[in-house]
Amino acid sequence: MGTSIEFKYLALGYKKNIILQKITGKVKCGSFTAILGPNGAGKSTFLKTIIGILRPLSGKIIFQEGKRGDCAYFPQQIQIRKSFPVTVSDFAAMGLWKQIGICRKIDHGMKKKLEEALDIVGLTALKAEPINILSGGQMQATLLARIILQDAPLILLDEPFSSLDQKNIQTFLSLLKKWHKEGRTILTVLHDINFVRTYIPETLIINHSLVSWGRTEDVLSKYSDINPNPCTFTYHPSILS
Amino acid sequence: MRRAIISGVAIAISAPPIGVFLTLRRMSLMGEAMSHAILPGVALGYLFAGISVTAMTIGGFLIGFAVAVLASLTAHITPIKEEATFASFHLIAFALGIILLSLQHSPEDLLHILFGSILTLNNMALFILISAAIITICGLLILFRPLVIDSIDTEFLYLVEGRSSHFTYIFFLGLLLINLVSGFHALGTLMTVGIMVLPAVSAQFWKKDLFGMIIFSILIGIISVYSGLILSYHLDLPAGPAITLIAGMICISSILLGKQGGIIWQLMPSSRGGKLSQKDSE
Numbered sequence: 243m244g245t246s247i248e249f250k251y252l253a254l255g256y257k258k259n260i261i262l263q264k265i266t267g268k269v270k271c272g273s274f275t276a277i278l279g280p281n282g283a284g285k286s287t288f289l290k291t292i293i294g295i296l297r298p299l300s301g302k303i304i305f306q307e308g309k310r311g312d313c314a315y316f317p318q319q320i321q322i323r324k325s326f327p328v329t330v331s332d333f334a335a336m337g338l339w340k341q342i343g344i345c346r347k348i349d350h351g352m353k354k355k356l357e358e359a360l361d362i363v364g365l366t367a368l369k370a371e372p373i374n375i376l377s378g379g380q381m382q383a384t385l386l387a388r389i390i391l392q393d394a395p396l397i398l399l400d401e402p403f404s405s406l407d408q409k410n411i412q413t414f415l416s417l418l419k420k421w422h423k424e425g426r427t428i429l430t431v432l433h434d435i436n437f438v439r440t441y442i443p444e445t446l447i448i449n450h451s452l453v454s455w456g457r458t459e460d461v462l463s464k465y466s467d468i469n470p471n472p473c474t475f476t477y478h479p480s481i482l483s
Numbered sequence: 484m485r486r487a488i489i490s491g492v493a494i495a496i497s498a499p500p501i502g503v504f505l506t507l508r509r510m511s512l513m514g515e516a517m518s519h520a521i522l523p524g525v526a527l528g529y530l531f532a533g534i535s536v537t538a539m540t541i542g543g544f545l546i547g548f549a550v551a552v553l554a555s556l557t558a559h560i561t562p563i564k565e566e567a568t569f570a571s572f573h574l575i576a577f578a579l580g581i582i583l584l585s586l587q588h589s590p591e592d593l594l595h596i597l598f599g600s601i602l603t604l605n606n607m608a609l610f611i612l613i614s615a616a617i618i619t620i621c622g623l624l625i626l627f628r629p630l631v632i633d634s635i636d637t638e639f640l641y642l643v644e645g646r647s648s649h650f651t652y653i654f655f656l657g658l659l660l661i662n663l664v665s666g667f668h669a670l671g672t673l674m675t676v677g678i679m680v681l682p683a684v685s686a687q688f689w690k691k692d693l694f695g696m697i698i699f700s701i702l703i704g705i706i707s708v709y710s711g712l713i714l715s716y717h718l719d720l721p722a723g724p725a726i727t728l729i730a731g732m733i734c735i736s737s738i739l740l741g742k743q744g745g746i747i748w749q750l751m752p753s754s755r756g757g758k759l760s761q762k763d764s765e
Binding site: 257290293294295313315317321322323325326327328329333336339340342344345372 | 629641693
């Protein structure tokens, strides 16, 4: 059920200011890839270009199976206007958009799915509360519930773990594993190299251009002599040159 | 007087819900800017056709739309932000409007355009006001869901709907303009934003949920229009400013007494209202 995405000589950025370039390669259908790179390397810009919010400055993105609209995206929280008066449940229900669109009602089956999604992320008790009282971690759990409901073949995540507690990280991780098993294509921006090494099969390192892309063990072992302590992810100049 | 009340209620039903979205999206000053931006269009309509309701309405709508598009485009292709482009373009448009109006030496007409004439509306103006209210309410009912999503998470709407998601924002700007150009006949270009924004701000101090805020803002709008008209009739005051002043007094009382974060509730040590203030986040 996944989607595959091919990049051809992709260059991207904002208003002629190139942030990331020379990206060529293919995200295989059903693959599970971590995107690593230092701050400002262009990770978020990369995801935004894939989903079409930003247009590539040059080059092409080709979706081979499925289409761009069938994509679930976990944004950084700064994009969300939390002061807008909607409840946690309403916010998560946005994930049902494909079924309900502009005017269809949320039927009994959908309501059940919504309750289930909120239960998985542990927000049942807060479902009637407005989103402006949520903490950073709770907001992330709400976004996660929305992604569960979107039920998309392609899932793009921008630092999904940044303020989650240990319990929610485990929940999220088991969901990711389940989605991977179901054959969905997953791309996620992460910072914790140890986590990537343990759980994520493929890795893509970028820093203003493509640094390395392939099986996680290959990509990371190439640099293990440079970075003996896997817990502190620092980029040696030789990787980046 | 009956006409005045009917037209006032029509404005009070359609403008405050737009104001609720404007304020929650932090665009209330943009509403203010747009209200000035329609002036050259109104003035052109007036120069060509005199005090013709239709000509002024169409002119105002077209020029308002042009200013909005210009300001948005400029923000898109240059480094300055929308807030600055709107501020610049509305001032240019307003100055141009005043110059155009001054070509016709009729201070009474100028007052009519700037502050409205709710007490002497003709059939056409009444028709336009009622149609605008119907279009606004129907439009909001149809586009309520995408508009809410666009207000919270624009990128999500783009993700699921693609380019057509921009239509939601354009449509909202369209509704804003319809309300401004129809409202100016009754309350004038300068006062229409008052009945849009003041009840919306007041409602946020009483209701937590969006639907409640919208209903409450309409009620406050109707109360303001009715009491404003009565006040202006008995004390012989200009009607537009009287209505706006009543809405303003309700707004100040709400800021002080409103259960959702009103100042008095915040000062009380054991109150819940103060802690759950709207400004908590972001």
